[in-house]
Amino acid sequence: MKKALQLVLFLGIISLISGVAVGSVNSITEPIIQDNLLASEITNLEAMYPGAEFTALEVTDDSGYIQGAYEVVGQGYVIKVQTTGYNTSTPIIALVGFDSEGTITGLMAIQQQETDGFGTRVFEDEQVQSMYVGKGLSDTVDLLSGATVTSTAVQSAISAAQVVVSSLIGLIG
């Protein structure tokens, strides 16, 4: 009994020391990691709105599509959405740009591995221009035949983004 207690105590002390060490390193590296993430995010955002200034916004979301929201100072909003298309193992992560009235100005996929030549067409510039750009907050974006699964997923994500932008502009809620 005494032996067992000794063993437990020894392992406990070792774990405690390790825990404290890992925790203190984490408190140093965590802010740097967060900064790096933000910096890489801003690189993505600048591809959409070159030279603009961005501020991160806190938004409430029940849909599960919204990953983040940014205000483009004086120009509009960018919503980061995540949705699952045809490739269920790699979700689609995309940025949706809105102007200050809530009209869609662009869609940019950050990560997507949809079927080449089918699903990927949804993210091609030509399709983005005709399907998404210029749609208002009350419009539903189109689907693309031959890429139904992917474009439906994007449609749901954009709807969720439109709800967020509506509340940001102050139209609802």
Add this chain to the structure above:
Amino acid sequence: MWNNFKNGFIKENPVFGLYLGMCSSLAISTSLNNAIGMGACVTLVLIASNVIVSAIRKITPDEIRIPVYIVVIASLVTVVEMVVHAFMPELYTSLGVFLGLIVVNCIILGRAEAFASKNGIVASAVDGLGMGLGYTFALLLISITREFLSTAGLHFYNPFNSEQLLFGFTIEALEPYTISLFSASVGAFLTFACFAAIFAILRNRSSKKEAK
């Protein structure tokens, strides 16, 4: 002590001699960058874990020595992982899950159990350095072969700033003849097998000499 250090390279090279830590060395040896980054991380963890295990070897109860080693190694790997994530994000992304998997890299637990738990601190540190460099050396051999055959060049970027090319060349005359197979996992196995064979020949030769 010099022999401990030297052993790690040819005779007891952890990868080609003892066949330890093969999983990670096959997976991440696609480029010189990955090999150097991974080699450095493993060497660091190996030295630190050997030193700690050796320092507490007299007070560690025999019954729970393996759990104690695991706790020590896991904490060290977590620390290294967090530091790499913070300061070398590019390397963190390209090593992916294999950085965290250093925890279960058998070289580290193997050296803790086989060497550090029986030897002094300095000898253990030297053993860690030798084994770590042996692992790095093996990774370098595989990754240089693979990167060269699949891209006709070699590139090494500054790990703290991925834009800055520290060293690199491409032989343009060979570019049409690159074998992209070698960047896939098949290439890893082929390269590994060839090097393992060469190391076996070297080992056999030196042991024959000793026998005579």
